Amino acid sequence: MPIDFSLTEEQRQLQALARRFAKEVILPVAQEYDEKEEVPWPVIEKLHEVGLLNAIIPEEYGGMGLKMLDEVIVGEELAYACMGIYTIPMASDLGITPVLLAGNEEQKRRFLKPLTEKPALAAFALSEPGNGSDAAALKTRAVRQGDYYILNGTKMWISNGGEAEWVVVFATLNPELRHKGVVALVVEKGTPGFRAVKIHGKMGQRASGTYELIFEDVKVPVQNRLGEEGEGFKIAMNTLNKTRIPVAAGSVGVARRALDEAKKYAKEREAFGQPIANFQAIQFKLADMMIGIETARMYTYYAAWLADQGLPHAHASAIAKAYASEIAFEAANQAIQIHGGYGYVREFPVEKLLRDVKLNQIYEGTNEIQRLIIARHLLAE
């Protein structure tokens, strides 16, 4: 039996736990934190209590060793309740992944174990004020001085950047070398010269903290370097090839929510003497949402399965992320359309879905970059 679409007993239990958590803990506070533009620490604490925070950390370092497929099952459920809140644990996994991929034994023990012992987060810092998609053009400088690197520069749009216990920072030893000159350094919270400034006024995902990180003569011990000098870029790309899959899962969650809200409203709202769900114009929108959700979920599972099998997954994660975030944006858009004027105000949850899921088309590589990855893959064959 080479193809099996069934979930294991534990995966079903995990899904039930995440679904219940989303409904009872996240859903009631999602709107409040969106309005306040504040990180919901009580939710993060509870995520830690039930074991869903930083759960990809392997068991030998105190974590649960969740596989990618487990992670996407959880991701869809949490994002159903609030994509912004789901970004917090998701971005922590993004910070953890380079340590898993390139860290040595001592580093894994030193950095990962503390994240399993209390509600704590990690972060990943690649983008800068002057470059995002062109990641190899980064300007943050690392200069070796004895047992330290001296770090100078600014990172931009860093999720969890101000809350994280440590941040994986990608810096260049020599800008002329472009991607071959990049080094990955773990910078711990409170290191002198390292500051995080919260970015305010975000359109959506306002419960997740997004930061500008400033490094002024920050001394980073050589023991905090992941891999070798010059391997940083490869570490960053291999990380994103994995962590785009949970972005796809979150998008599926948002799309499912959009469909549920639209379906509920369409059955209640009447026009021309009958529920609007009776009209084909509405039915087609709902059916299109369903088509998007089912296909995006299946493909996200496939990308996760490839990652878990240790098979090449860069193009699959790019397809999953671009496709799922686009069907989710469209689902949120159509959910607003079905709600009419009510969809345009905050009393109903659908306008938030659109604001939140817009970011899924931008972060962890814009969908344009995803298409480049896909095109390179298909032209290389």
Place this chain on the structure above:
Amino acid sequence: MKFVAVIRQVPDGESRLRIQGDRVDLSGATLILDQMDEYGVEEALRLKEKHGGEAIVVGFGPERTEEAIRTALAMGMDRGIHVVYEGYADPVTVAEALAPILKEESPTLILTGGQQADWDSQALGGALAEALGVPVVAWTTALELEGETARAKHDLDEGAEWVRVRLPAVFTTQQGLNEPRYPTLPGIMKAKKKEIKKVAFQGASRVEILQESIQEKTRLQKILDGKDPVAAAEELVRLLHEEAKVI
């Protein structure tokens, strides 16, 4: 000490049920550990945490009931016993099926939900007590062990009373007794290594279901036009007080 929670697997309250050929069709429903039984599982765990000993979950039902037993194990129960029976069995039959197993385990006390979300009978607790020849305290909202006996608070229609009862005894549980914990992720991982003993039930239900249907709830369709706001408000209060009896 040994604390037993007897549980069932039932459709989620939000599931949409359908009737197919005079029978409830559960194929599209999400099935969960009965929420009333969850209070029993939580109480067994708390008693174990306070007094030591073992917490055992006992489930009666078809193969799929194992999922609900695993949920209880993921919450922290030590081991499970599953009495396997496909199809419907009435509470008295269920109690008789469980009695020999419970006698063999000889627990300090037994907890089970005050009512069942599927075939709502409110009878299992009482039937279990009868089959075991022990006392029962129904609708418990507080429970304290005091050696050979237990003190328990239980709800009455319009009040509550504290009672003392000799152990072993059966306590039926409900909202207010405790706040059930989540089956955590570490709990889910540990649960897969915990033992579930399977026992086949050879008997048969004493009550046979002939036909099932879903209650149609019709609205009264009373609309107050509100042309005279004062009269409308008075009429609304009267209806809420005298007909709906909610104020």
